[in-house]
Amino acid sequence: MCSPEEEALLQLEEVFLATLDRINGQVLQPLLEAEPSDPQGKECRRLLLQLQSSCQQLWEATEKSLHSLRERLRHPDAVGLESVQLLCGADHVLRVHVEYIESYTSCVVVQAFQKAAKWRSEYWRAQRKALRQLLWGMGSERATGPALVQALRQPLTHHVQQYVLLLLSLGDTIGDRHPARELVVRTASLFGSLQSFLRQALDQAEATQALWRTLSSRPRDALRTPARRLLQDSQDIPVTVAPLRAERVLLFDDVLVLLQGHSVHTFDLKLVWVDPEQDGCALHLLTPEEELFFSSENPQDQAIWRWKITQAVCQALRGKKDFPVLGAGPEPSETPTCRSVAYTFLAEGRLCQATYEGEWCRGRPHGKGTLKWPDGRNHVGSFCQGLEHGFGICLVPQASEDKFDCYKCHWREGSMCGYGICEHGTDQVYKGHFRDGLRHGFGVLESAPQLPGPCKYTGHWERGQRSGYGVQEDRDRGERYIGMWQANQRHGPGVMVTQAGVCYQGNFQADKMVGPGVLLSEDDSLYEGTFTRDLVLLGKGKVTFPNGFTLEGSFGSGAGSGLHTQGLLDTAAPPPDPSSTCKRQLGLGAFPVESRWQGVYGPFRDFVRAGCPGHLQEALLGFHVQSSRELRRSQEYLCCERTPPDDSVGRMEDILEELLRHREPAALQSYLTKALSSSLHPLGMLLRTLMQTFQATYAGIGANKHLQGLAQEEVKQHARELWAAYRGLLQVALQRKGQALEEEEEDTETRDLRMHGLVLPLILPSFYSELFTLYLLLHEREDSLYSQGLANLSLFPDTKLLEFLDVQKHLWPLKDLTLTTNQRHSLVKDKCFLSATECLQKIITTVDPREKLEVLERTYGEIEATVSRVLGREHKLPMDDLLPLLIYVVSRARIQHLGAEIHLIRDMMDPIHTGGLYDFLLTALESCYEHLQRHDMHRHDMHRLPSRRDSREPW
Known part of the structure; x- marks a missing residue:
């Protein structure tokens, strides 16, 4: 048998369904028959269409609820109470009510009913009687616009109120053991929350509508939107703001607004942080470009502002209005620190007009994000406190269309720092290290073969310039320089090798060879003397021919072509050993092997001294990336495939753990073999860099027999340094375990034995091709x-x-x-x-x-x-x-x-x-x-x- 409450619910649904029919037929449909031409009228018509759609959905939900109640009353024994649509589909019924409320309040905010009523004023004068029936006996003295507002509001509020009363009464009637007891109680609670939400939504809509009438046209036009709701006005609860000294503060559900004369300062609530550490006298707000301090003479007023701003920020971040009401439920103690939002910077500075989309923390880009400038510049990567920090990719457009400079690099506090790959729009590519945004440390700069004057430099850089030991190849001239640099010029001892087989060794100054030097020709003739800056023999010198003859005197260039000399030709000397003549070696002693590639080993030693921090591993040793041809052609493909950070093979902690497990001599060789062959292991990365330097020096033009001595001692030095690098990693691993490295293993004799017996055989295959070629030429x-x-x-x-x-x-x-x-x-x-x-x-x-x-x-x-x-x-x-x-x-x-x-x-x-x-x-x-x-x-x-x-x- 059905209860009286169920019968009352049935009657309630019948009345509300009929009311919705009258609202649609007598109010909404007539309002929509007119076609306004002005923009405001079109906006109102759009909102009314949305309201009509919400009304239709509400009608359908009510009709289903009514149908299920009728079935329940007809067959109470066969149809249980829990099958009633109002109970089993409470979430859906609630949702369509909320959508209807939001559509209705949007119309209220922009006075859509008042404006639409003017479109067909004659019609409304003829419909006074029908409208009064909707208004439940209200007098006819009310104007048409407000009457329409009330015509839609009063039936809805009465209907929700009756829902709550009848559901609560039904819950008390059926008893605690009834199968539908929990369902009825839950539905009553939901519609109780809906009643509170409706009351708050109506209050906010009316307050917002009233606000627009108090503002001048400029701020009203800038701020008014149908969905925006006023939450707090400083005219109601006074507050002062520094440093902007706003005349009026308005808190909406999506923005915080400061009115200052004719200026309107708007702050997106998604990018407002309430500082939990502010002092008791001021409320500290953080935004991407401003810091605001709210203060009030009354501490209670300041507490209200703090509470409302905190609730509004949390609601804005959730992306929907709070239900049941703003601030209900567990109150957040502070706004979320980390967020993901898009924002365009307006203040002057390097970020002016740039749009950042990504993660934020306390008003600053922090985490992963994308920064785009209007001129086409892009930066995708990691940020820290507003600055590029960590791995990132930056595109800088060039004057030529579809040409970009692409920087894939590690950044520190806004500047490139660490290993990076830079592909310039001029088809030059730099792979190496940076400091403070400039090339610094070891790096390779190479231009495309099709460019005029193609060259490749492999060596050390200081503050963006070639400085220190380096190798440069000029492909057009067929020359390779091996030696010292300063301020982008060859400066100091150096060796020049030409494709024709001619070799020079001497001192360079300001990019030219000056003073005494040595020249070795392809037929093993030897010249010792002075040169001009263009490598022409000039002054006193001595030539030793392959047959042992010597020519000693003065050399110079005459008026015509060729070399002029005046001196003594000695043919009496016994012929030299041909094997010793052709085996003259260049560079030995001029560049101590210990100091040649310090740009490679120095940063690695610093990394080890720092304890091998995992977050610096990639910035020091480099990364593997996909081909960036697409990356350079378009801004839309900002991507970089690198070694996954969670790859267990490459994680520093796992590397050090594995190193400790393979310390014994029986396992050490196998471990080093694996480490040196892996591009994810620091030793393997280091070996690959050394292979790169070796090939740049001794392959191609550098395949000259007079460089065999340099190459031989270089390979041995690499073996010593790699063993020292292994020992450094082992020491760090032991220190992390609270242990110490055995001192007796650090003596020079033991180190050399390890180098020759263990490391050298493992790395020799990496250099063998170039090295053996030099031996072939020499012998x-x-x-x-x-x-x-x-x-x-x-x-x-x-x-x-x-x-x-x-x-x-x-x-x-x-x-x-x-x-x-x-x-x-x-x-x-x-x-x-x-x-x-x-x-x-x-x-x-x-x-x-x-x-x-x-x-x-x-x-x-x-x-x-x-x-x-x-x-x-x-x-x-x-x-x-x-x-x-x-x-x-x-x-x-x-x-x-x-x-x-x-x-x-x-x-x-x-x-x-x-x-x-x-x-x-x-x-x-x-x-x-x-x-x-x-x-x-x-x-x-x-x-x-x-x-x-x-x-x-x-x-």
Whole structure:
């Protein structure tokens, strides 16, 4: 059986549904039949259309509620109370009521009913009687506009009030154990809140409407919008504001307004912070460009302003009006500190007219965001207290259309600081470090090949200029300069290498070589003397020719072309050793190896001394980014794919933890191999930078034999520095665990042993291509004689060659020579000592000097094993027997560039092997190499070789 409250609800819904029909038919529809032409009339019509749409939705929700109540009354046993739409769909019913209230109050604020009533004044005079029925008996003396306002307001307020009363009564009637008890109580609470919300919304709308009448046209036109509501007026609760000294303060639900004469200062509430640390005498507000101090003679008035501003800011940040009422529920103690909002700066300064969109903190851009200027400049990245700080990408437009300078860099307090990549609209690219917005530290500047005067500089910078040690290549002139710089000019000791093979070494001043110097020509002629600023021989000097002749005197340029000299030509000097003539090295002593690349190692040492802070890791060591061609073409593609900050491989904490787990010698080599090969590990990043410097110095034009000494000592120095870098990281890792590094491991001898035995073999493959090329060029003449010797000895069959090399016959492995039909021992080739030959050939399959020496040791073992098998007993070869056998194996192995291989092994081998077995075997291999170059081996008697005619006879 249904309760009287349910029947009353049914009657209430029937009456309200009929009222909504009359409102739509007799008020809204007639108002909308007119078509105003003025802008204000069009705005009012838009609001009335919105109100009609809200009224229709409210009618539909009421109709569904009425239908469910009728079903309940017809079948009370079959249809439960909880199926009534007003209860089960309370949230939806509530929402359409709120939307209707907001639409209605917007019309009230701009006096839409009063303005629309004028459109059809004759119609309204004829509808007085019907309108009075809507007004529930009100007199006819009220004007049409206010009557329309009341016609929509009174039925709604009465309806919501009756909802609350009937739902509360229904909750008391059905009892605590009724299944729909909680549902009824919740619905009553919701509509109780709606009643409060309606009352507040109507009050705010009326206060806002009244406010617009008190303002002059200029501020009213600037501020009035249908959705804006007045929350507080300083004329009601006085307050003074400094430093602007506003005449009137208006707090709306979206902005704070200060009126000062004809000036209107507007502050978006989303960008207003209430400082919780203000003193008791003033309310401190923070905005992007102003700091405001509110004060009042009455502390209670100031507290009201503080409370209302705080509530309004919180509501604005939520993006919707508070429900049930402004400030209801848990009151926030302060406004949220961090926000994400867009704002355009207006005050003069570097941010004038710039729009920032992103995260804020206490009135300043703070966090991730985008800053855009009207002229096309953009900055996307991290900000701290209003300044660019952290990684960011900046685009600066150039005069040419679609041309931008693109800066992908780390920033500190508004300036580039740390590692960055800058791609200029001129197609120049700089990759390196910055300080205070200028290139500073190690960096590489390269221009596109298609540009006039293409060049590439790799080296140190100071305050935006080339200074310190650096390498520059001029591709048009085919020159590479290696040496010292100052203020963007070559200054100090330097070496110039040309594509034609000519090399200069001397002192440079103001970009020109002056004073005494050295010139090495491609044919190994040597000039020692003075030069002009254009590298022309001038003054006293001495020329040493490859044949040993010397010319000493004065040099100069005459009226015509060519070189003029007056001096003494000495032809009596004995001819020099050709190998020593071509092996003159440049740069040794001029640039101490310890000071060459301090721009790379210095910042890394500082990073380690600082304790390896993770947030500085990328700023120091660099990042990997995608190709930025799209980035430079358009402002719309501001992006940068970098190593994810949460990548466990690259996080500094994980790197140091893993380092501690692999300290033992058994695990250390494996760990260093992995670290040096990883672009995410500091050691791997460091190695890649050093590879870049090495290639910039010694590849291409720099592949000159006179630079081999520089390159060799540089690779060794890199190994020392990388070991020191590892030790520095280990020390930081131990300090974080409260431990200390063992002092005994820090001595020079141990460090050098580690460098040669552990680090050098691991990094040598990274430099091997350029380094081995220099060895090839340096020993080209020796290798040419060696190759000629190999070619001559390759004509010998095995037995003939063994005889020629004076190998004792009882050591010949003739049983290894398998003969075919009509074949003799004297015709078989490449069969004797085959295992040793194949073993020695593996020396070119590795770059590690130790592994090459191990190949040589195994080759020696294979030779002895073969001899022992021939003799049928264990046999140790003396040097007199080993050397000819080793010459035989070397000649059959036919290893190209053996001289370059031998010298590289000798220079890079671990000093611990000096005087040991490896040293002995390498010395033996050197002797074989020298034997194969000798002229007497090339002038062998060809008639000693078997001819076709006697080839069948036994040898």
